Amino acid sequence: ELSVGSAVGRFSRMHPGVHVDLAVEDWPELYQRLLAEEFELIVAESSNATEDDRFLVEPLPVHAGFLYGRAGHPLAGRADLTIADLAPYPVATTATPRRVLDLIGRADTLIRPDLPDGAGTLELRVEMPHIARLIVMESDVVGIAVGHQLDDDLAAGRLVKLPLHLPWLGTSYGIMRLAHRTPSSAASAFLAILREVEAEIATRTS
Numbered sequence: 001e002l003s004v005g006s007a008v009g010r011f012s013r014m015h016p017g018v019h020v021d022l023a024v025e026d027w028p029e030l031y032q033r034l035l036a037e038e039f040e041l042i043v044a045e046s047s048n049a050t051e052d053d054r055f056l057v058e059p060l061p062v063h064a065g066f067l068y069g070r071a072g073h074p075l076a077g078r079a080d081l082t083i084a085d086l087a088p089y090p091v092a093t094t095a096t097p098r099r100v101l102d103l104i105g106r107a108d109t110l111i112r113p114d115l116p117d118g119a120g121t122l123e124l125r126v127e128m129p130h131i132a133r134l135i136v137m138e139s140d141v142v143g144i145a146v147g148h149q150l151d152d153d154l155a156a157g158r159l160v161k162l163p164l165h166l167p168w169l170g171t172s173y174g175i176m177r178l179a180h181r182t183p184s185s186a187a188s189a190f191l192a193i194l195r196e197v198e199a200e201i202a203t204r205t206s
Contacts, residue, residue: 002198003201004194007190011189028095043176044174055176059174060173060198061171061198065146067161068136074140076160076162081164086164092126093143094125094127133150136159
């Protein structure tokens with residue numbers, strides 16, 4: 001959501017007539033579709049792929065994450081908020097890597113056998129961030145966002161950042177391709193644009 005849409009738009013403007021097949025899915029599904037060669041590349045959580053020699057992984061810039069809730073959420077405005085205070089509230093997010101589950105203390109009971117080793121889900125698994133936002137707006141569910149994803153909703157007062165600073169909460173994603181496959185000229189052109197967009201985002205948030 002942070003960069004791929006903008007990159008596809010620029011690519012389409014610069015290379016009219018090239019067919020683009022874009023899928024938005026959780027990263028475990030994208031791994032499998034890449035291995036099946038349904039896609040030439042994916043942009044996804046990469047911590048589970050860095051040691052897998054089937055993939056070539058190009059890390060993208062890290063973007064800091066934060067927790068958010070609806071306006072009037074019981075945790076909003078709490079100056080002394082801790083991780084333990086989150087326990088009564090479901091969290092809506094994509095499939096979550098073990099590096100995050102360990103740190104929020106929910107790794108023991110929510111690991112799912114249908115996901116890659118080292119991954120699990122919290123109470124509400126969603127594949128698209130904008131769906132999580134809609135869920136959060138209508139409930140006491142907590143969401144996780146990064147970068148400028150929520151700027152409009154925060155400005156309008158529909159959502160609020162929860163006052164819990166977690167320095168370790170951030171993206172660990174990248175571009176993944178199959179190690180044995182040479183990228184097409186179209187893919188190479190797209191990746192150059194994607195890197196430009198990511199660099200612009202990193203500059204804007206630094």
